[in-house]
Amino acid sequence: MASETLREARKYEEMTQVQITQEERPAFHLSPRVGWMNDPNGFSYYQGMYHMFYQYHPYSSYWGPMHWGHAVSRDLLHWEYLPAALAPDMPYDKDGCFSGSAVTLPDGSQMLLYTGVLHEPQPDGSFREAQTQCIAIGDGRDYEKLPGNPVLTENDLPEGGSRYDFRDPKVWTMQDGRYYCVAGNCTADKDGQILLYSSADGLHWQYENILAKNNGRFGRMWECPDFFELDGKWVLLTSPQDMLPRGFEYHNGNGTLCLVGTYDREHHAFVEEADQAIDYGIDFYAPQTVLAPDGRRIMIGWMQNWDTCNMRSQPKKWFGQMSLPRELSIRDGRLYQWPIRELEQLRCNKAEYRGVKVADGIVRLEGVAGRQVDLELEIRPAGLEETDRAPGAESLAEAGRADRQAGTDMYRKFAVRFAQDTEHHTAVSFRPHESILKIDRKFSGSRRAIIHQRRSLVSHDRGRLRLRIILDRFSAEIFVGDGEQVLTATIDTPLGAEGISFYADGEVVLDVVKYDLQ
Numbered sequence: 001m002a003s004e005t006l007r008e009a010r011k012y013e014e015m016t017q018v019q020i021t022q023e024e025r026p027a028f029h030l031s032p033r034v035g036w037m038n039d040p041n042g043f044s045y046y047q048g049m050y051h052m053f054y055q056y057h058p059y060s061s062y063w064g065p066m067h068w069g070h071a072v073s074r075d076l077l078h079w080e081y082l083p084a085a086l087a088p089d090m091p092y093d094k095d096g097c098f099s100g101s102a103v104t105l106p107d108g109s110q111m112l113l114y115t116g117v118l119h120e121p122q123p124d125g126s127f128r129e130a131q132t133q134c135i136a137i138g139d140g141r142d143y144e145k146l147p148g149n150p151v152l153t154e155n156d157l158p159e160g161g162s163r164y165d166f167r168d169p170k171v172w173t174m175q176d177g178r179y180y181c182v183a184g185n186c187t188a189d190k191d192g193q194i195l196l197y198s199s200a201d202g203l204h205w206q207y208e209n210i211l212a213k214n215n216g217r218f219g220r221m222w223e224c225p226d227f228f229e230l231d232g233k234w235v236l237l238t239s240p241q242d243m244l245p246r247g248f249e250y251h252n253g254n255g256t257l258c259l260v261g262t263y264d265r266e267h268h269a270f271v272e273e274a275d276q277a278i279d280y281g282i283d284f285y286a287p288q289t290v291l292a293p294d295g296r297r298i299m300i301g302w303m304q305n306w307d308t309c310n311m312r313s314q315p316k317k318w319f320g321q322m323s324l325p326r327e328l329s330i331r332d333g334r335l336y337q338w339p340i341r342e343l344e345q346l347r348c349n350k351a352e353y354r355g356v357k358v359a360d361g362i363v364r365l366e367g368v369a370g371r372q373v374d375l376e377l378e379i380r381p382a383g384l385e386e387t388d389r390a391p392g393a394e395s396l397a398e399a400g401r402a403d404r405q406a407g408t409d410m411y412r413k414f415a416v417r418f419a420q421d422t423e424h425h426t427a428v429s430f431r432p433h434e435s436i437l438k439i440d441r442k443f444s445g446s447r448r449a450i451i452h453q454r455r456s457l458v459s460h461d462r463g464r465l466r467l468r469i470i471l472d473r474f475s476a477e478i479f480v481g482d483g484e485q486v487l488t489a490t491i492d493t494p495l496g497a498e499g500i501s502f503y504a505d506g507e508v509v510l511d512v513v514k515y516d517l518q
C-alpha cells in the first residue's frame with residue numbers, strides 16, 4: 001500500500017503535469033514529469049521495457065526532499081511517465097530517498113536499492129545526513145519498502161568510512177550467481193572511495209572491500225559509482241565532488257571520472273590503468289548504465305551541473321533533463337560514447353552537402369537549420385586531398401611540414417553556430433593549431449554570469465576533424481571523432497532561434513549531413 005506521502009506526490013504530479021506543454025520540454029530527452037529532476041536512478045530493462053527512475057522533487061523546480069520519479073520506454077527516446085515510485089516516508093528515509101539502482105529478482109519482481117537519508121541534529125544546531133542503503137521491491141509500478149530496512153548501515157563500513165557520505169548503491173549480478181553492489185563513500189577527511197558489497201539473495205548484504213580509493217587525486221567525495229565489464233576491460237564510473245582541473249580534464253567542479261582497468265574477481269581487486277573525464281562539456285553528472293538485452297552497455301547522465309543549476313535566467317516550470325542515451329565501448333583503453341542507434345529512427349528531412357568551401361566568412365546552407373537536429377560534419381583544410389591523409393601526424397610541427405608538402409594552408413579557426421537568430425547563438429569552434437575544440441553558449445540567452453565556455457583538447461588529422469552534434473531544443477551534445485570525447489551543454493535559447501551557420505578564418509572544406517529528429 002502506498003503511503004500518504006507517496007499518494008500525495010502521485011496526485012500532485014498527475015494534476016500539475018498538464019501545466020507543462022510538450023513544446024516546453026525536450027523532444028526526446030527525458031525531463032521530470034513535474035518539478036525538479038537530478039540523477040538517473042534504477043536504469044534497467046525489466047519486463048520488456050527500459051525503466052528510468054530519477055531523483056525527483058515534484059513540488060518545485062528546485063531540489064527538495066527526494067522522491068523517485070519513474071518513466072518507461074521501449075527505445076530510450078519516447079518516454080511514458082509512470083507514477084512516482086518512492087517517497088521519503090519511513091523513519092530511515094524520511095529526509096530523502098537518494099540515488100540507487102535496480103535489479104530483477106529470481107521471482108520476477110524488481111528490486112530497487114537506494115540510499116535512505118535521515119537528518120541528525122548536531123549539538124551546534126546544524127544537522128548531518130546519516131545515510132544507509134535500503135530496498136523496495138515491486139512490479140514495475142508499485143514498490144514496497146522492505147520491513148528489514150535499512151540493509152546496509154554504518155556497521156557495514158570499513159574503518160574510517162563516513163556514515164554521512166555513504167550512498168548511491170549500483171547493483172548487478174555476476175556469473176557466480178551472486179549479487180554485487182558498489183557504493184560511494186569517503187573517509188572523515190572527505191577522501192573518496194568506492195565500497196564493494198555482495199549478497200546471495202539480493203536482500204542480505206555483506207561488505208567485501210574497498211574497490212577503489214581516491215588518495216587525494218580526483219576531487220573529494222565520490223558519488224554515484226557504476227562498475228561493469230566492457231570490451232575485455234573493467235570500467236569504474238564515478239562523479240567526484242570538488243575536483244581540481246588537470247590540464248584539459250576535470251573542469252567541472254563536481255565532475256565525472258572514468259577509470260579503466262582490470263578486475264580480479266577472486267580477490268575483488270580493481271587495478272586501474274587509465275583515467276579520463278566522462279564528458280568534456282558543462283552539463284553532465286552522475287551517469288548510470290544499463291546492459292541492454294542485445295549486449296550494449298548504455299549510459300545516461302544528468303544533463304546539468306550542480307554549480308549552476310540554481311542560477312536561472314527565468315523561472316522554470318520544470319528543471320533538469322537526462323542526457324542522450326549513449327552506447328559505450330572501450331578502444332585502446334579509452335571510453336568511447338556514441339548516440340544510441342535508435343536515434344537514427346527519428347531522422348528525417350535529410351540535407352547533404354559535400355565539399356562546401358568556407359573561406360574567411362560565413363556560409364549558410366539551404367535546409368540546414370532547426371532545434372531537433374542530428375548534424376554530421378567533416379571539416380578539413382582546403383587542398384588536403386584524400387590521399388594526403390597521414391594518420392598520426394598530429395604534432396604541430398609535423399602538421400606544418402605535411403601542410404607545406406601537400407601545399408595546403410592550415411585554417412586558423414572553424415566554427416559552427418546553432419540555435420541562432422539575430423540575438424542568440426551557441427558556437428562550437430575549432431582551432432587546429434591549438435587542437436582546441438570549444439563550446440561557447442555566451443549568447444544562448446543566459447542572463448547569469450555562469451560558466452558558458454569549455455575548451456577541450458582533441459586529436460585530429462592535420463586539421464581534419466569529424467563532429468556529430470545532437471540538438472534537442474534545450475541542449476547540445478557534441479560527439480568528437482568516433483566518440484572519443486563528448487561535450488554536453490544545456491541552452492536556454494528561445495525556440496525561434498533555429499539558424500545554423502558555418503564560419504572559417506582561413507579556408508575550410510566541409511561535408512555536412514543534417515537530419516531533423518522527429
Ligand code: FRU
Nearest residue numbers: 039055098099167223224286
Ligand atoms: C549526486 C547526488 C547523489 C545523491 C543525490 C541526491 O548528484 O548528490 O550522491 O544520492 O544526488 O539527490
